[in-house]
Amino acid sequence: MDKITVSKPKKFKRNLIVLTILFLIVGSAWFAGFNVIEVMINLNKGSRLLGRMFFPPDLSYLPNIVDPMIETIRMAIVGTFIGATLALPVAVLVANNFIKSKLLHGPLRIILNIFRTIPALVLASLFVAVFGTGPFSGVVALSIFTFGLVSKLTYETIEAIDYGQVEALMSLGANKMNILRYAIMPQILPQYMSYTLYGFEVNIRAAAVLGYVGAGGIGQTFEFNLAWRNFDRVGTIIIFSFFIVLIIDLISSSIRKRLV
Amino acid sequence: MIEFKNVSKTYDNGVKALKNINLAINEGEFVAIIGLSGAGKSTLLRLINKLIESTNGEVIFDGNSVTTATGRDLINIRRQIGMIFQGFNIVKRMSVLSNVLSGRVAYNPTWKTILGLFPEEDKQIAYRALKRVDILEKVHNRASDLSGGQQQRVAIARALAQEPKIMLADEPVASLDPITTVQVMDYLKKINVEDGITTIANLHHVDLALKYATRVVGIKEGKLVYDVQMADISKEKFYTDLELVYGRPIHRDEVLGDE
Numbered sequence: 001m002d003k004i005t006v007s008k009p010k011k012f013k014r015n016l017i018v019l020t021i022l023f024l025i026v027g028s029a030w031f032a033g034f035n036v037i038e039v040m041i042n043l044n045k046g047s048r049l050l051g052r053m054f055f056p057p058d059l060s061y062l063p064n065i066v067d068p069m070i071e072t073i074r075m076a077i078v079g080t081f082i083g084a085t086l087a088l089p090v091a092v093l094v095a096n097n098f099i100k101s102k103l104l105h106g107p108l109r110i111i112l113n114i115f116r117t118i119p120a121l122v123l124a125s126l127f128v129a130v131f132g133t134g135p136f137s138g139v140v141a142l143s144i145f146t147f148g149l150v151s152k153l154t155y156e157t158i159e160a161i162d163y164g165q166v167e168a169l170m171s172l173g174a175n176k177m178n179i180l181r182y183a184i185m186p187q188i189l190p191q192y193m194s195y196t197l198y199g200f201e202v203n204i205r206a207a208a209v210l211g212y213v214g215a216g217g218i219g220q221t222f223e224f225n226l227a228w229r230n231f232d233r234v235g236t237i238i239i240f241s242f243f244i245v246l247i248i249d250l251i252s253s254s255i256r257k258r259l260v
Numbered sequence: 261m262i263e264f265k266n267v268s269k270t271y272d273n274g275v276k277a278l279k280n281i282n283l284a285i286n287e288g289e290f291v292a293i294i295g296l297s298g299a300g301k302s303t304l305l306r307l308i309n310k311l312i313e314s315t316n317g318e319v320i321f322d323g324n325s326v327t328t329a330t331g332r333d334l335i336n337i338r339r340q341i342g343m344i345f346q347g348f349n350i351v352k353r354m355s356v357l358s359n360v361l362s363g364r365v366a367y368n369p370t371w372k373t374i375l376g377l378f379p380e381e382d383k384q385i386a387y388r389a390l391k392r393v394d395i396l397e398k399v400h401n402r403a404s405d406l407s408g409g410q411q412q413r414v415a416i417a418r419a420l421a422q423e424p425k426i427m428l429a430d431e432p433v434a435s436l437d438p439i440t441t442v443q444v445m446d447y448l449k450k451i452n453v454e455d456g457i458t459t460i461a462n463l464h465h466v467d468l469a470l471k472y473a474t475r476v477v478g479i480k481e482g483k484l485v486y487d488v489q490m491a492d493i494s495k496e497k498f499y500t501d502l503e504l505v506y507g508r509p510i511h512r513d514e515v516l517g518d519e
């Protein structure tokens with residue numbers, strides 16, 4: 001039988017890409033002053049610090065951090081609620097299949113993208129400067145961040161709906177409001193609620209850190225104890241926050257699974 | 261009832277979907293529109309309730325111009341025109357009842373329909389419509405839980421709830437099996453005969469046109485090439501005529517479910 005020979009696949013291009021990526025990684029590590037010896041020294045320092053935080057943590061401090069934790073959760077709830085509520089009507093306005101006006105969509109989308117890309121922490125420091133320290137600044141920051149996130153995800157969902165249902169409502173004489181109520185909302189509401197819960201999960205984490213810039217919640221307690229080098233209390237705060245975030249994530253994601 | 265006067269439609273991409281259509285459809289007729297894929301059948305149907313706008317000419321419904329109607333006038337025309345689709349297009353995440361009641365939105369103030377408040381008489385209209393298509397027992401089911409044939413019947417009930425003067429059907433049975441096809445077509449025919457609702461249906465199967473329609477209109481490359489009252493023509497003549505619409509003779513054995 002004849003032996004079949006095929007040409008070898010050309011690997012040159014692939015090799016070039018691998019080399020380029022490797023070069024970029026090594027190059028940026030060098031540029032950032034990444035140094036293995038220094039890592040080893042710091043690792044040692046770090047493990048000593050970990051020892052003082054967690055072996056053992058100061059559990060008697062637990063009652064003192066319940067209130068700040070509740071404040072953190074409240075900030076996340078209120079921020080998520082305000083942001084997500086504002087996001088729904090704006091998402092409807094921005095979606096290109098409900099109102100067909102590029103003049104309206106362009107500027108609104110740019111604003112949404114800006115809101116979404118600024119980290120909540122940056123927003124919070126901004127609002128602390130404007131409104132002063134405390135949870136109010138944190139809530140405003142979280143609202144804006146949630147607004148950007150949920151409105152973007154929601155308008156993309158609106159643009160992907162089954163347009164046949166919209167046409168059917170149009171054909172029987174429905175006006176815009178009725179089309180919204182009877183063709184668009186039923187299709188997007190489960191996703192919208194799921195995005196809102198997702199926003200809440202993100203916000204719980206963000207809210208825990210916001211105190212660091214003075215925007216209220218558990219972060220403020222954390223920052224205070226770190227400054228006073230109460231590392232065993234810091235350990236308690238970290239453990240407690242970890243469990244709270246974990247529980248909320250579990251509940252929230254199990255609801256989300258059922259929604260969609 | 262419906263009149264096309266010199267109607268042409270050119271889509272934005274330059275496709276001339278319809279060319280100079282002149283057609284008058286009378287009250288009570290059951291018109292089948294046949295033609296190859298892309299001939300312009302859906303375009304013709306969608307011009308009647310202005311889901312798309314004509315480029316030239318005028319469409320008249322019940323003495324009123326559809327072409328120039330906007331706002332409240334257009335809504336008043338549309339609510340008298342039922343339409344069903346190949347993909348059913350009922351709202352899957354709502355109950356059967358909400359779907360059928362949505363056929364009444366154009367008869368009620370918007371603030372009420374938004375809150376889902378419909379008067380008792382509208383609910384009675386919805387129940388009667390569901391009963392017409394023998395699916396009243398599913399009234400509280402979620403629409404997505406129904407089979408394709410049942411969904412199409414809900415779509416017919418929604419259209420019936422409009423108390424329409426005409427019914428448009430864009431390939432109403434193209435995604436249904438043969439048994440369900442006959443069921444759905446029988447309902448459309450019953451409504452046409454008993455209520456006198458003028459019916460215009462795009463059909464892909466000429467045997468369905470033969471069985472149900474009182475009149476067959478053929479479209480070829482955007483032009484009206486065939487128009488016949490079925491009472492005036494023999495079955496054999498009809499089959500030989502199909503060459504005018506499809507561009508080549510159609511043999512009897514090419515036709516599905518010939519009875």
Ligand SMILES: Nc1ncnc2c1ncn2[C@@H]1O[C@H](COP(=O)(O)OP(=O)(O)OP(=O)(O)O)[C@@H](O)[C@H]1O
Nearest residue numbers: 271272273275277296297298299300301302303304
């Ligand atoms: N929205 C649109 N934009 C551009 N061209 C379109 C649009 N809708 C339809 N067309 C074109 O217009 C022509 C007629 O389309 P139409 O949908 O009316 O045909 P049809 O007879 O209903 O075909 P089918 O049997 O496949 O449903 C086709 O060439 C189609 O590609």
Ligand SMILES: [Mg+2]
Nearest residue numbers: 301302303430
């Ligand atoms: Mg079509």
